[in-house]
Amino acid sequence: MQLPVRPARRQLGVSLIETMVGLTLGLLITLIVTQVWGSFEGQKQRTISSSSAQVNGVLALTELEQDLRNAGAGLTDSAAFDCTSVFSYYESSGTVVSPMPAYVGGGMSMIPVQITDGGSGSDRLTIKRSGDLLGAIPATITQPMPSSSAELNISATTGFVDGDTVLAIDSATGSCTVMLVTQVQGAAMKLQHNPGTANTNNPPNSFQSSNGWPAYATGAKVLKMGQLISHTFAVDSSNQLMLTDNSTPLASTTSTLAADIVSLQAQYGIANTGSQDVNAWVDATTSTGWDTLDSAKVKRIKAVRLVIVARSSKRENSDVTLPCTNATGTVVNANGPCVWADAEPVINLSADADWKKYRYRVYKTIIPLRNIIWAGV
Structure with a gap:
């Protein structure tokens, strides 16, 4: 007697091969998503870091510029x-x-304005005016x-x-x-x-x-005179722009204005005796003769040329900042970014061996000392 042939039972679930294929695809997708997310996060951090450098640089420049514009106010003679x-x-x-x-x-x-040259580091700037602006x-x-x-x-x-x-x-x-x-x-x-x-x-x-x-x-x-307002701006060892206020009679006070400021450079804009037109920019160094001031020299200072260099807080894995080069590609400053077309001031960031692994924002301006000019000194 021939037994009836039963149909094969339908297969249920997934096979081992299908499971392995699914796991492989899942891992690939996870890897791709992780890479995209990592790239996005890295770009976001670079953007935030660069934005922070921009904000700090603008803040530092604004604070200094406002004080410099008032230098000598109330010193009516x-x-x-x-x-x-x-x-x-x-x-x-x-x-x-x-x-x-x-x-x-x-x-x-x-x-009204005194620059203390910092050599290869940042300069220090002291600004003074009368508390009684009208006098x-x-x-x-x-x-x-x-x-x-x-x-x-x-x-x-x-x-x-x-x-x-x-x-x-x-x-x-x-x-x-x-x-x-x-x-x-x-x-x-x-x-x-x-x-x-x-x-x-x-x-x-x-x-x-x-x-x-x-x-x-x-x-x-x-x-x-009124109270003599005296402010000193300097960059400390932690790359912070500091303001020391010597205006209070009993003691000085120091506060932080901006972080990640790696260089502050300043130069005097000087005119010939009896003139109001700046004809030279000089560092406050011994070689220029402007490291110490007297009455005759002070009367020749008509402007200040100022440079602020702000650094991003994020250190990159590779070099992202190149030395300063001119239009022909020749390196003119191997230790920092470009500033003016002049030879001075030079930004020297070589104290940090990894300076090329950071991004920088360079802010520069020329500020006329209007109170000195208006006084006809």
């Missing part, structure tokens, strides 16, 4: 630049400071004032009020003294600067005598 010795004093609640932070440096303390018409001392005297006989009291900070200037000797007006005697044409108030710039006679404070002869000038 070039006689202020004749100071070679500045005597200053502040007393509050028994605490005495002399000289005050803004006036440290003697004769250099009245200079007053400079007055002339009409009678000799002994150092022990608390009375200034002057040619005019217009614009002076009680509580003003003034600067007495003897251009012949280079001596200058910071004083606090305690009383304006308009009819008598006198300014009193008595010691003994709670917050005063007027030391007692004993302090003046023991510290050699000067007397002032007829013809010396008196300028209404």
Whole structure:
């Protein structure tokens, strides 16, 4: 008897081969997605890093530019630049400071802009102005004032009020003294600067005598100063642009303005004596003779040329920044990016052996010292 043939049972599920093919395809898709995502993330990080460098660079340049444009404001007479010795004093609640932070440096303390050359590193820039932007018409001392005297006989009291900070200037000797007006005697044409108030710039006679404070002869000038605003900008070892504010009488304060600033470079724009037209840019170096300033040199400084270099925070795996080359491809600066067509200033980033593995933003500007120009110095 022949048994009936049963039909083959239908196969259910997937075979091992199909499973392996599926796993292979899944791995390939995962690999592709991972690569695309990694590329996207890398590009995003580069974009964010470059954007951060741009923001930091613009912020640093803006802060410096605003301060530089106000340099020398309120210093209404070039006689202020004749100071070679500045005597200053502040007393509050028994605490005495002399000289005050803004006036440290003697004769250099009245200079609107001073650049300290940093060699292959960043420069330091100190900017000063009067806290009283309008000031007053400079007055002339009409009678000799002994150092022990608390009375200034002057040619005019217009614009002076009680509580003003003034600067007495003897251009012949280079001596200058910071004083606090305690009383304006308009009819008598006198300014009193008595010691003994709670917050005063007027030391007692004993302090003046023991510290050699000067007397002032007829013809010396008196300028209404207000508080002297003194800001110093510098890049620290962590590549941060720092602002040191020496304006407060008792102590200096330091704050961070921008991160990832790797270079700050500045040059004086100088004119011939008696001219307002810049005819040369010079570094504040010994070789140029502009590392130290005097009254004659200060009056020739009409502008500042400024360069800020900001760096991205992300380090790339390969070199992404090339040395500076000219139009023919010749390397003109092997240690950093290009700035001006001039030979100086040169950006030197070689202190970091991996400097080529970062991206940079270079910001440059020329800032006229309008207060110096308007004063006709």
